[in-house]
Amino acid sequence: MTKKILVVEDLTDIRKMMKIMVELYGYEVIEARDGAEAIEQALEHRPSLVLMDLAMPLMNGADAARAIKGTESCADIPIIAVTAYQNMDQEALEAGCSRVIHKPVDFLKLKTLLAEHAA
Numbered sequence: 001m002t003k004k005i006l007v008v009e010d011l012t013d014i015r016k017m018m019k020i021m022v023e024l025y026g027y028e029v030i031e032a033r034d035g036a037e038a039i040e041q042a043l044e045h046r047p048s049l050v051l052m053d054l055a056m057p058l059m060n061g062a063d064a065a066r067a068i069k070g071t072e073s074c075a076d077i078p079i080i081a082v083t084a085y086q087n088m089d090q091e092a093l094e095a096g097c098s099r100v101i102h103k104p105v106d107f108l109k110l111k112t113l114l115a116e117h118a119a
Helices: 012-024 035-045 061-069 086-094 107-117
Strands: 004-008 028-032 049-053 079-083 099-102
Touching: 004 012, 004 035, 012 028, 012 049, 012 107, 028 035, 035 049, 035 061, 049 061, 061 079, 061 086, 079 086, 086 099, 099 107
Parallel strands: 004 028, 004 049, 049 079, 079 099
Antiparallel strands: none
């Protein structure tokens, strides 16, 4: 069975690029445009991993990560924060993210992280 990865990113071009790369690595991709949609998708699809942008409108990634981790059925899903802001690392980790990667995304590093965390 193909593992599902939830890609959460408000910028369409970045989300589409991440989707293409993750699919090339052999995963099924579910998309969300903001934190609220990420929570809905996580509850509906129970992905193997979430790639979560932090700076988004409506609900930011840290709040969405807290909500996902606070839901019994999704608490064990690893979340990797994806951010362009170096100063958001601590907030992401405190929100329950397993790791933080920075934009621009190094796709070879991402491939390794997917293999490690989407077990």
